Amino acid sequence: MDLELTGGTALVTAASRGIGRAVSERLAEEGMTVVAGARTTARGTEKVGGGVIVPLVSDLADAEQTGGLVDTVLSRHGRLDVLVLNTPGPRIVPALDTGWEDWAAAHDLLLRPVVQLAVAGGRRMREQGSGTIVLLSSTWVRQPAPGGVLSASYRSAAAAFIKTLAGELAPHGVRVVHVMPGATGTDRMQAIVETKAARNGTTRDEEIEAVVRDIPLGRWAQAREIADVVAFAASPRAGFMTGSSLVVDGGAVRATY
Template sequence: MDLGLAGKTALVTAASKGIGYAVAERFVAEGSRVAISSRPGPTLKAAAERLRAQAPDRVHELPADLTEDGAGTALVAEAIETLGSLDILVSNTPGPRISPVLDLSDEDWETGYRTLLRPAVQLSRAAARHMAERGDGSIVFLTSTWVRQPSAGGGLSAAFRSAISSLSKQCAVELAADGVRVNQVLPGATATDRMRDIATAKAARNGTTVEQEIAEVVSAIPIGRWAEPEEIADAVAFLASPRSAFTTGHALSLDGGAVRATL
C-alpha cells in the first residue's frame, strides 16, 4: 500500500535507536524527508549515517537534549527551518527509572517530568501551532500499554505516559478543526534495549535472571513473542499518513494481545 508519505516532512525524536530509529527508517523508505533527533553523541551520528546510506539527501540529524526546558520548542523550530515545513511529528521520549512507587524520590518524579511529559508538551505545542497555520498536519505520540495496564516497577512511566495519552486526546479534539490529526501508539513489550533494561531491573529486584523475567513477559503475550521495532513503525507510519485521514484521537495498542481490556 502506498501511504502517500513521499515528499512529506517528518521530525522523529529519540530516533537514534530502538522504536524511534525504526520509525525514521520507515519514513525514509516511504520517501519522506526526515529529521531525527536524540541527545548529541556517536549513537545519533551513526543512526544518521545508516539512514543517509538509504537516502543521502533526505535525512538530517538535529541533536537535542529534550530534558532541558525549551529544548522541544527549539527543536521544532530547527526542524521547520531545516526541512522547510513540518507535516509530521512523532513525539517519542525515553523511558524513566524502573522502581516500586514507594522507592521513588521527589527527584525521580521531577526527572520523569523533565524526561517524558515536558518534552511531549513542548514538541506538540510548537508543531501544532505550525501545522494549524498551514491547515494540515499529523502528530503521533508514542506512549505505552502501561497506560492501560500498569506493571510493577513502572509507576513513573505509567503516570507520565498516561498524562501524554490524555494530552493526545485533548489535542485531537481541539486541533481537528485546524486540519491537524493527533493519535497515539501504545507499544507493548518490544525487542529494544529499553525492554532488556526493564528485565534487568526486575531481575535485580526479584532475585531472578534476565532470561526468567523475559520468559515471564512473553508467557503473558498470546502471540508468544515480543514485537519488533519495525512492527511499531508500521503502525506509526499509517497513523501519520494520509491513508488514515479520518482517524484522530485514536490510541492503538500493539501488544500481541497482552492487554485484553475492552476499553
C-alpha cells in the same frame, strides 16, 4: 501500499535507536525527509529508501533545547508534516521507593517535552492546514506494571493531553494519534528485564519468559512492527483517524477498550 508521504518532512524524537530509529527508517523509506532527534548523533545524513534521515542533536531533558526543535526543523526544511513524539523511559522503581527527584526527572522526560513539542508543532500545522502528530507511549497507560509507576503516571497525563489536542486541531485538518507499544525487543526492554531480575533474584531469561508468557502471540514485538503502525497512522491513508489510541501489544492488554 503507497502511504502518500513522499516529499514530506517529519520530526522524530529519541530517534537514535529502538522504536524511534525504526520509525525514522520507515518514514524515510516512504520518501520523507526525517529529522531524527537524539542526545548524540553518531551518524551523518543517511539515504534510506526514497528519503533521507537527517540527524539533529536534541536533549529532551533540556527545556530550552526542546523548545527550539520545531523552529529548527522549519528553518531548515520549510514545513513539518509529521511529528512523532517518542520519549526515553524513566527509572523502573516501586512506587513507595520513589523520591521527588525521580518524579521531577520523569516529568522532564515524559510530559514536558511532549507538551512543548506538540504545542509548537500543532500551531505550525494549524497554520498549514495539515499534518499529523503521533504520540508513542506504552501499554502501561492502560495496564500498569510493577515498577512502572513513573512511566504509567506521566504517559497517562500525556495521553490525556494528546486526546484533548486532537479535538482542538481536527477542525484545522490536523490529526493526532496515540500509539501504545507493548513489550518490544529494544535496548530499553532489555534494561527493564535486567532491572527486574536484579530486584526479584531471578535470571534475565526467567524474566523474559515471564513477559512472553503474558503475550498471547507468544513473543515480543520487533521495533519495525511498531514503526509500520506509526507510518500508517501518520499517513493520509489513515485520514479519518484522529484522537485514537492504538494498542500494539500482541494481545497482552486484557481490557476490552
